[in-house]
Amino acid sequence: MLDAAFLVRRQQPGLLLSALSYTGGLAFGLAVSAMLLVQAGVPASALVDEFLVAAFLTSDGLSQTVTAALPLILVGLASAVATRVRFWNIGVEGQLWLGAVAATWVALHEIGPESMRLPLAFVLAALAGSGWIAISLVLKQRWGVNEVISSLLLGSVAFLLVQHLLFGIWRDPANSFPVTAAFPPASRFSALGWGQLHAGLFVAALIALAVWFLLERTRAGFYADAVGLNRQAALATGLPVRRTLAGLVLLSGALSGLAGMVIVSGTEHRLNQAVGNGYLFSAIVIAYLARAKPFWVVVVALALGAVFTAGNVLKVFYGVSEGMIVLVQGTVLISILMAQFFSTYSLNRPS
């Protein structure tokens, strides 16, 4: 009888139990997704092929998966870093747009010597992202304005700014769509000769390593955990609460900005109206599933990249609608979230 049972928090979930419940959740999600896709007309025999083989086991598929994962890693880290200090950065997309705008400015206006274009775009994109989140940070620290609302709304402001530029001074006259002209080669990450994959891979990898080191190995990371878990205790024990919070929040903005730069300089090679779409949702999901741990952010981002790749294949070859792809993603994610719940709680009956 369900009304006579109650949930008990497990003290320290064992490794095996966690692994089992996550695997179970994933399997359940994939099974339900498979049923949905079969209903939508994808032959059952093709499912394994498209999901596993297309996304990971073919050279083309794998390069696509990794390419898609690069900005996901960065926004996932952005969300994870802010989550560590319990600052809810719902403006990932806004900061990403600003980073993309900064990189585009360097590219279109050919700022500085050619060899410095990418490093300059890198620095400016990071600063633009930090600057955008700094508004929410100051509003919160000064006047207690809720960052969920302010950062979310600033995301819309950023998008409007991009539209303003795309329909205005940055519009490519040779193109009927509201997009900028293509970036000159000096502002593009060089291709690595494997599918679409580009040198942004090294940028993302180095940043992920640096963020991992910062959070897990340095004093600032230690402070971040203390501030995020119990701000009052951190204050009372004399930790630099405000500085830690500000530092990590600005880093979060910078990482989002860099994601914008990696997209425009790496794959799109121009600014358009679609480059930032959907990254807020992905960032939150990645950080949540990874429990704000940088290593797991990379793993989950790659998995999500694979889902995007498989989704594209299904769209192209089987005419599955975009909505169906989102539904599959949602099904898998919510199953894993349920598994996470059951690895922390056990269902008990009263004795």
Place this chain on the structure above:
Amino acid sequence: MTAAQKAIAGRAGSLPGTPPALDMQGVGKAFDGKPALEDAAFTLEWGEVHAIVGENGAGKSTLMNVATGVYAADSGHQAINGAAIAPRNPTEATAGGLGMVHQHFRLVESFTVAENVLLGLGKKSRVRSVSEAAALVMAKSAEIGLPVDPHRVIADLSIADRQRAEIVKVLLLGARILVLDEPTAVLTDEEARALLDFVRRLARQGNAVVLITHKFREVAAFCDRITIMRHGKTVLSGAQVEGISEEEVARLIVGETLATGGRPASRHGAVRLSIKALSLPARAHGQGLHALDLDLREAEVLGIAGVGGNGQEELVACLGGLQRPASGQIILGGRDILTATPQERRHAGLRVIPSDRFATGMIRELSIADNMALTSVSEGAFGGPLYLRRDRMRKRAETMIDAFDIRGATPERSAALLSGGNAQKVLLSRELDPGMKVLVAHSPSRGLDMKATHFVRTAIRQAVENGAACLLISEDLQEVLSLSHRVAVMNRGTIVGCRAADDVTPEWIGALLAGHA
């Protein structure tokens, strides 16, 4: 039956031979093996207002929580109006005729009074609509003479209004016996008088009221009988209020013997910490501080006794730097630290053991090693800013775990898994470091078993013998008396009296606690 009891029974219309409204005998209850109630007894007659008094932690609220089914008793039995009952939850108790108004009201703030009543009545009631519930509220309100507007939203009501709404709700749910847990603590004097007048009327209409209180003047003016509890036992059961003196009540509350042994040897050194005219404005749910003065000397324990909620939390927060006082001075080592950050205070030698360990002292989710290192990481004890030497943190934690005999602890273990005693040891191991000059300890042995309590007190004693000054703020009088050289009493946000420990008498403390000095 005494003459007075007969008089009460007569006034309430109950005759000799009527069973008591509530009868509890031999009630025992332990939390984690620590007894909170031992063989407690309580008898409530119809028609009376019966006071239960005692120190914090004496077991007053626990006894009534057992009666109303919040806790299940380990032993003993209870009867309402002669019928044995062991309510499993407050709903059963209320349906059985016994309802409690807690210090924190059980009202949904975004609902109206009538909606709250409807919610409380539940599925089994025949009342189905808000308007029916509102009619019930108005009828009850008129019947008992307690003005309540059924259509007001709780969030818009004053505390006194909410309390009246709660009382009407509890009565509508079927209670004829009303238990009020320190109902006047949140009221102004005028509101308190109105409430107590009502309570008396309600009892005279044939109901019965239990009043849990600290204040003797309320007992004397509004109650018929009094039961006094101390350390979970009933030390005075149902005596007539008429003819009992305040001194006697104070003596019974505090106890016959004031054990003062075991206080650390004192050298009467220089003043280490001086608080002058410290003031903090009162907030909605807190006591303020009013021109509070005190001096604390080297190698001295100054105990601050008092009933909880009289500004102790605020004093500790002001000392630790978590709250900014409006005015005054806090002089530590010759410097005014009133506006200093917690970190600066720490550098000046101040250490705080908060009453709620996991609110401001430790971080539950972090490991024991992390918690032990919290205060020393910034001083570079575990490497520079760019690389944290977790190996050194671990090693230090291992040393501490040995030195403080923290059984079953490993450096990596989450602090959340520590027992109360071991958590306190972790905190002490961090705070009692060589740089400590002034220790502010708030209820350091609250919730600990005897062995852990002994450990904590010995640790404080040793620190003071080594020259530290200790401000011991505790609601446990035994604790204050067993360690302190001087005892101060705190009431309504200020120090109302201070004496050398040898001159402390139960009457003196009792009078100051009751707010009569």
